[in-house]
Each structure stands twice: as structure tokens, then as C-alpha cells.
Amino acid sequence: MTGRTRYVGPGRLALMMGVLLGAVVAGLLVGPVSLNPLRVIAEIVDRLPFVAVDSGLTDREAAIVWDLRLPRVVLGAIVGAVLSVAGGAYQGVFRNPLADPYLLGVAAGAGLGATLAIVGGQSTGGLVPLAAFIGAVAAVTAAYGLGSVGGRTGSSLILAGVAVAAFFTAAQTYVQQRNADTIREVFAWILGRLGTAGWHEVRLVLPYAVVSVVVILLHRRLLDVLSVGEDEAGTLGVDPARVRLTVVLAATLGTAAVVAVSGLIGFVGIIVPHTIRLMFGGSYRSILPFAVIGGAAFLVLADLAARTVLSPAEVPIGVVTAFLGAPFFGVVLRTAVRRRTA
Amino acid sequence: MTRRIPWMLLALSFIAAACGGDGGTDTTATAPDFPMTVMGVELPDRPERIVSASASHTEMLYAIGAGQRIVATDLFSDYPPEASSTEKIDAFNINVEAVAALDPDLVVLGFDPGDVAAGLATLGIPVLLFDAPASLDDVWAQLEALGAATGQVDEAAALTAEMQGSIDRVIGSVPAGGASPTYYHELDPTYFTITSETFLGQLYGMLGLRSIADETSDAGFGYPQLNAEFIIEADPDFVFLADTLCCSATAESLAARPGWDALSAVSAGRVVELDDSVASRWGPRIVEFLETVAAAVAEGGAG
Numbered sequence: 001m002t003g004r005t006r007y008v009g010p011g012r013l014a015l016m017m018g019v020l021l022g023a024v025v026a027g028l029l030v031g032p033v034s035l036n037p038l039r040v041i042a043e044i045v046d047r048l049p050f051v052a053v054d055s056g057l058t059d060r061e062a063a064i065v066w067d068l069r070l071p072r073v074v075l076g077a078i079v080g081a082v083l084s085v086a087g088g089a090y091q092g093v094f095r096n097p098l099a100d101p102y103l104l105g106v107a108a109g110a111g112l113g114a115t116l117a118i119v120g121g122q123s124t125g126g127l128v129p130l131a132a133f134i135g136a137v138a139a140v141t142a143a144y145g146l147g148s149v150g151g152r153t154g155s156s157l158i159l160a161g162v163a164v165a166a167f168f169t170a171a172q173t174y175v176q177q178r179n180a181d182t183i184r185e186v187f188a189w190i191l192g193r194l195g196t197a198g199w200h201e202v203r204l205v206l207p208y209a210v211v212s213v214v215v216i217l218l219h220r221r222l223l224d225v226l227s228v229g230e231d232e233a234g235t236l237g238v239d240p241a242r243v244r245l246t247v248v249l250a251a252t253l254g255t256a257a258v259v260a261v262s263g264l265i266g267f268v269g270i271i272v273p274h275t276i277r278l279m280f281g282g283s284y285r286s287i288l289p290f291a292v293i294g295g296a297a298f299l300v301l302a303d304l305a306a307r308t309v310l311s312p313a314e315v316p317i318g319v320v321t322a323f324l325g326a327p328f329f330g331v332v333l334r335t336a337v338r339r340r341t342a
Numbered sequence: 343m344t345r346r347i348p349w350m351l352l353a354l355s356f357i358a359a360a361c362g363g364d365g366g367t368d369t370t371a372t373a374p375d376f377p378m379t380v381m382g383v384e385l386p387d388r389p390e391r392i393v394s395a396s397a398s399h400t401e402m403l404y405a406i407g408a409g410q411r412i413v414a415t416d417l418f419s420d421y422p423p424e425a426s427s428t429e430k431i432d433a434f435n436i437n438v439e440a441v442a443a444l445d446p447d448l449v450v451l452g453f454d455p456g457d458v459a460a461g462l463a464t465l466g467i468p469v470l471l472f473d474a475p476a477s478l479d480d481v482w483a484q485l486e487a488l489g490a491a492t493g494q495v496d497e498a499a500a501l502t503a504e505m506q507g508s509i510d511r512v513i514g515s516v517p518a519g520g521a522s523p524t525y526y527h528e529l530d531p532t533y534f535t536i537t538s539e540t541f542l543g544q545l546y547g548m549l550g551l552r553s554i555a556d557e558t559s560d561a562g563f564g565y566p567q568l569n570a571e572f573i574i575e576a577d578p579d580f581v582f583l584a585d586t587l588c589c590s591a592t593a594e595s596l597a598a599r600p601g602w603d604a605l606s607a608v609s610a611g612r613v614v615e616l617d618d619s620v621a622s623r624w625g626p627r628i629v630e631f632l633e634t635v636a637a638a639v640a641e642g643g644a645g
Contacts, residue, residue: 033575060604064571067601177432180417185589188532195570196532198600312572313558314533 007285016293020077023297027073027304032311033064040065067198075197075205075261076303077296080268082209082258084295086251087269088276088287089216092223093244093251094158101255101269104161104248108168109139110259115172115186119179128189129204129260136256139164140248157248193263194303195314201261212254213292219247223284265299266318271325272298278336298325380491383468388493389448393441395433396452399472400425401625402485403450405501408492414444416452421619421627438462448491474624475541478509481624501626508629512636513548522552523579523639526568526607527621531589533568540564541624549636554578570601577606580638581613584621591615612642 028044029037035057043055043065057065083101090099102108113135117128143164147157176183222243225233230240255269272295273287280286299317302324306317377386393414394400400419403409409424416433419425431441433452438461441449449462451471459469470491475481482502489498525546527536536543538553543564546553554576558566585591593613597603607613616634620627 032569032572060574060577063601063604064574068570068574071600177435180432180434181588183588184530184585188530188534188589191532193532195567196599200600307569307571310558310566312569312576313555313566314569316567 007280007283008289012280012286012290016290016297020293020297020300023300023304024073024077027076027300028065028069030304030308031064031069032307033061035061035065044070071199071202072194072197072303072307073300075202076194076300078202078205078209079194079258079262079265080272080295080297080299080302081292082212082254082295083265083268084272084291084298085213085216085288086255088273088284088291089219089223089247089251090269091273092227092284092287093247094155095227096158097274098270099158100266101251102165102264102266103158104143104252105139105165105168106136106252106255106259107264108165108172109135109137110256111135111190111264112168112172112175113138114189114260115175115182118182118185118189119175129201132260133256135168136259137252139168140252140256144245144248157244190263191316191318193261194265194317195307197261205257205261208253208257212250212257215250216247216254217288217292219243219250220284220288223247223288227282227284264318265321267321267325268295268299268302271321271329275329275332278332376493378490380487381470383470383491385448385468385491387447389446389468389491391444391446392448392450392492393431393444393446394419394450395431395436396450396472397421397619398623398625399450399452399484399488401623401627402488402501403492405626406485406489406492406494406497408488408494411492413446414441418619421625438465442467450488477541477544478628481628482506484624505626505629509548509632512629512632516549516636516639518550520550522550524554524576525551525580525582526554526573526576526578527582528585528591529565530585531591533570533573534565535568537564537566542621545628545632546635549632549639551580551635551639570599574601574604579607579612580642581605581607582616582621582635582638583613584616584618586615587618610642612638614638 029035029040039055039057039061042053043057043062045051046053046055047066055062086101087099090101090103091097093099094103110132113131113133114128116135117131140161143157143161145160146163147160176186222238225236225238226240226243233240233243273291276287276290276294280290299321302320303317305324306315306320309315309320376388377384379385389408390411392403392408392412394403394412395416397416397418397420400412400415401421403412404422404425409422412425412428414429414431415425416431418433419428429444431437434455436451436455436458438458441458441462442465446467449467449469451459451469452474454471459471462469468491470487472484472487473480475484485498485502489495527542527546529535535555536553537555537558538544538547539556543553554573555566555568558568581596583591583593583596593608593611593615596613597608602608614634616631620631620634
């Protein structure tokens with residue numbers, strides 16, 4: 001297994017984990033309400049089992065740390081990790097650098113599902129995330145059904161995804177027009193809701209996120225094999241259609257769950273895996289594991305910016321991911337190109 | 343693109359407030375005297391088929407006695423109840439041809455989603471386009487203009503006088519002086535709110551209340567999205583929920599949000615459930631809004 005350690009070496013792992021740790025600590029210590037950093041850490045430590053520390057925070061400050069800031073950081077990390085690894089997985093499966101987690105209509109399906117649930121008066125019942133999840137899975141299933149007609153090659157699946165996304169978006173818009181009174185809630189929902197997240201959302205999404213990440217990571221070597229071409233993969237004893245189906249299902253499951261609790265957050269699924277690729281090379285055996293860690297760190301930092309830049313007002317996190325992500329990606333891209341041509 | 347639309351939606355109804363409204367009339371005649379010109383728009387005869395694409399102005403039209411002549415309203419016009427039974431158009435997506443097919447002789451718009459006013463004008467249909475008001479004076483000006491345009495001048499003047507009297511009475515009922523209590527006015531469940539500068543913020547201000555969002559300065563054109571931590575820390579004396587109808591917010595659901603039970607407004611029972619429509623329109627029910635807020639202030643004591 002020495003071959004595998006080359007892709008996730010201790011140096012790289014330490015670097016990426018350090019970045020993630022730094023992001024999480026920063027996310028915990030910095031916010032619109034300034035709190036003593038030592039007390040914040042003491043408060044977190046106090047909540048660990050078998051540890052009792054007096055943090056010295058008031059009840060209200062403790063609630064801010066424990067009920068608002070920490071779940072937001074944790075959810076940001078989960079969402080970032082899943083979107084990044086799902087994006088990387090889609091790029092591998094479809095051998096398309098522009099593939100993102102919403103490629104096969106997940107976003108449109110989730111949007112329609114959530115809209116139908118809200119219009120149906122389910123806003124308080126907690127069924128909206130479930131409806132969004134069902135809608136997302138339905139959209140990808142439809143895309144897969146349509147795309148398989150052409151022998152389930154990558155490109156026919158992508159085209160089917162485009163068609164399904166357009167149809168679901170149209171349906172969602174129509175339902176919204178018919179129910180103008182719920183339009184505010186629908187948009188509040190779609191726009192991304194890390195800012196209103198609590199432990200409930202974390203518990204809701206965690207099982208799906210774990211399954212999705214684990215399945216994708218288990219297929220990292222097969223995605224490398226797939227990247228040399230479908231026929232070649234076949235001669236190596238890999239069934240491209242089966243790998244593609246499994247990975248797409250896992251990525252969809254994770255993305256759908258994440259979208260259901262956080263709304264749509266763009267750009268993460270493209271920027272993060274490509275940055276990792278440019279830093280550590282094009283093997284999915286390094287891209288996918290580091291996309292999990294890097295994606296978590298990236299979204300925690302983006303969310304930190306979202307809640308501090310205009311503090312105490314919020315900036316939509318999608319604006320931050322694009323505004324910070326695009327230039328950073330540009331720098332990495334330039335550096336990598338220069339290194340290769342030099 | 344989809345992700346931009348909600349900003350537009352929020353902004354549409356509100357941004358215009360910052361631009362101020364020009365609702366002045368060119369005539370002060372008391373007797374309905376057509377033809378006349380209102381806000382630069384020629385009205386050859388008294389309008390008999392009115393289309394109102396703005397919920398606030400629908401309420402005004404009914405209140406000044408022009409309701410029987412309304413043939414169509416927009417999807418949000420649901421007050422008074424008879425407004426719901428008119429023909430319906432989508433104010434956010436107006437089809438000029440469909441409006442023309444209603445054969446209106448006056449169209450009232452709350453905003454122009456894109457050359458609708460010009461399109462209708464080409465067809466020779468008089469259009470009154472009102473901005474969201476920047477102050478109460480704009481409301482009075484809009485009422486006056488509507489009164490003149492519909493031949494209900496006296497009724498509009500009477501309504502204005504009545505509303506002004508009621509507002510003065512409500513303001514008088516709130517003890518002046520002392521520290522001004524703070525409030526968080528919730529527009530939607532993602533913590534969009536108002537500053538004291540906005541039209542609604544000014545109404546709160548008349549009752550001595552101050553928004554916790556004021557330190558966000560210009561963010562969001564007076565309608566910023568607040569951070570939950572900040573709301574908890576600011577610990578407003580009152581919470582006003584203006585998302586009870588759109589998004590089913592209640593005092594209970596607010597208290598059940600993680601961390602929000604730490605708010606003193608929750609423990610002191612100073613979370614007030616408003617009617618979204620009353621709290622977002624500038625028609626005759628402004629008085630009702632002020633009465634609700636004043637009653638809450640009187641009941642809850644000032645901070």
C-alpha cells in the first residue's frame with residue numbers, strides 16, 4: 001500500500017488538516033458578537049463529556065457559542081466537504097472539468113420539492129428538507145432514465161441532466177407564480193440557510209454526508225482507472241457503467257441532503273476539487289480525500305466572511321464563495337500553468 | 343440567475359422607498375371635474391374600469407369609495423375581501439395585452455417591472471405609477487392623487503384627515519420621553535429586517551421605538567439581513583414578526599429556534615405577531631399597524 005500513501009502523504013495531510021483546524025477555530029472565535037476567545041474555547045471544552053470547566057460566559061453568550069456559532073461552523077464544514085467531494089466525483093465520472101454537484105438537476109429538483117412543500121403549507125412541519133431531498137433524487141433519477149437511452153455514456157447523461165433541470169426549474173417557477181403569497185418563503189429557503197442553521201440540521205444531514213463521502217472515497221482508485229477511458233477501463237476489468245452509477249448515486253445523495261438543509265451554494269464543487277488538483281496533481285486518489293478536507297475549510301472560511309464583512313448584516317454566502325473563490329482559483333491556475341511551462 | 347430574484351423581490355417593494363415618491367396632483371379642485379390631469383397623466387373622463395396592480399393602492403381605492411369601479415387587481419390584493427374576487431393579474435409579470443383586454447380607463451401601478459407604463463400609454467390607457475413612500479407625506483400625496491384621478495376628491499381628503507387624526511391619537515397614547523425601546527422587525531425567516539430610516543421604521547419611530555439594525559448603516563438599502571448572533575446579543579425589547587402569513591412564524595416557533603430562548607423579549611412575552619400584509623402596505627391600515635405596535639408597547643412596558 002505504499003502506492004496509496006504517495007497520494008495522501010503525511011506532509012500534505014498535515015497541511016490540509018492544519019488549514020481546516022485553523023478555519024474551524026477562526027470560525028468559532030470570530031463573529032459579529034465579540035467574545036473572549038479563551039472563554040469560547042472553555043465553553044466548548046465544558047460541553048465535552050466528563051469535563052467541567054467554568055467558561056465565565058453568560059447564559060446568552062453561551063447560547064451564542066453553542067447554539068448559533070458552533071452548529072453553523074460544523075454545518076458549513078459538512079456542506080463544504082460534501083459539495084467539494086461530490087463535484088470532484090462528478091468531474092471524474094463524466095471526465096468533464098465543468099461538472100458540478102448540481103449538474104444532473106439536483107438543485108432544480110430540490111427547488112421544486114421545497115416549493116411544493118411550502119405551497120402545500122408544510123413550512124412549519126420540517127418536511128421541507130425531506131421534500132427537497134425527494135425532489136433532488138427524483139430529478140437525478142429522471143436524468144439517469146433519459147440519459148441511459150443513449151447507452152448511458154457520460155455526455156448523454158449530462159444532456160439529460162440539462163433537460164431535466166430546465167423542466168424542473170420551469171415547473172418550480174410556474175408553481176411559484178400560482179402561489180405568489182409563498183414566494184418569500186420559497187426564496188428564503190433556496191437562498192442558502194447556513195445563517196439559520198442549528199444542531200437539528202447537522203443531525204439531519206450527517207448520516208447522508210458520511211455515507212456519500214465514504215462511498216465516493218472508496219471509489220477513488222476506480223475513478224483513476226475510468227479517467228484513462230471507458231474501453232481501457234473495461235480491459236482492466238472495471239465496469240464503467242456500474243462505477244458511474246454508484247458514484248453518481250453517492251454524490252447525488254450527499255448533494256441532495258446538503259441542499260435540503262443549506263439551500264444552494266454555488267461554486268464550491270468546482271473551485272475546490274480543481275484547486276486540489278492543481279496543488280497535488282490529477283489523481284482522484286489525492287483529489288477526493290483532500291477535497292473533503294479543503295472543501296470543509298473553504299466553506300467555513302467563506303461563511304466566516306459572510307457573517308463578518310458587513311457585520312452585523314449578512315452577505316449571501318454564494319456571493320462570498322464566488323468572490324473569494326474565483327480570484328484564489330485564478331492565482332492557483334496561473335501558478336500551476338507557469339510551473340508546468342517553466 | 344435564480345438566486346438574484348429574491349433580492350429583487352425584496353428590493354422592489356422597498357428600494358423605491360429610498361428614492362422618495364412624487365404623488366403631487368396638478369389640481370386641487372374639490373368637485374370631480376373631468377377631463378383633468380393628475381401627475382402629468384390625462385384623464386378624459388371619470389375612470390369606470392380601474393385596474394390596480396398594487397395591494398396598497400387597492401386598499402386606498404376601496405377606502406375612498408372607488409372600489410366598485412375596480413375590475414382587476416394584482417395577486418397580492420386581498421383586502422378588503424372583495425378585492426380577492428376581482429379579475430387577477432400578476433404585478434411582477436404584467437402582460438400589457440392582457441391588461442388592455444380588460445379595457446381599463448385607469449391603471450394603477452406600484453412599480454413598473456419593465457416598460458409596462460410606456461406600453462399601456464402607447465395604447466392610450468392612462469397609467470398612474472406610484473413609488474413606495476419615503477414618508478407619511480408621500481402617502482397623503484398618493485391618496486390625494488388617487489382621489490383626484492377617480493373623482494373621489496372629498497373622500498380622499500376625509501380619509502387623510504381621519505387617518506392623521508387616528509395616528510396622532512395613537513402617538514399620543516404612548517408615553518413620550520425616557521429611553522427608546524428597541525425592536526427587531528422580522529421580514530422573513532432568514533432575518534431580513536428594517537432600519538429606522540425606512541418608511542416602516544419611521545412609523546415605529548413615531549411610537550418611540552428604535553431598530554436594532556440601525557448600525558448596519560447602508561447595508562441592504564435599509565433592509566439588511568441580520569446575523570442571528572447579533573440579534574441575540576442586541577437583545578431587542580420587542581420582536582415584531584411580519585412573516586406570520588408568508589412563512590408561518592409564531593412567537594412559539596421563534597422561541598423554539600436554537601439560542602433564541604435567551605432573548606428577554608421571549609421570556610417577557612414581548613414577541614408580537616403582525617399581519618404581514620398590514621405591516622408591508624401603506625394604505626389605510628397603517629393606523630391598524632400603529633395601534634397594534636402601540637398596544638404592545640403599552641402592555642410590555644418600555645424596555
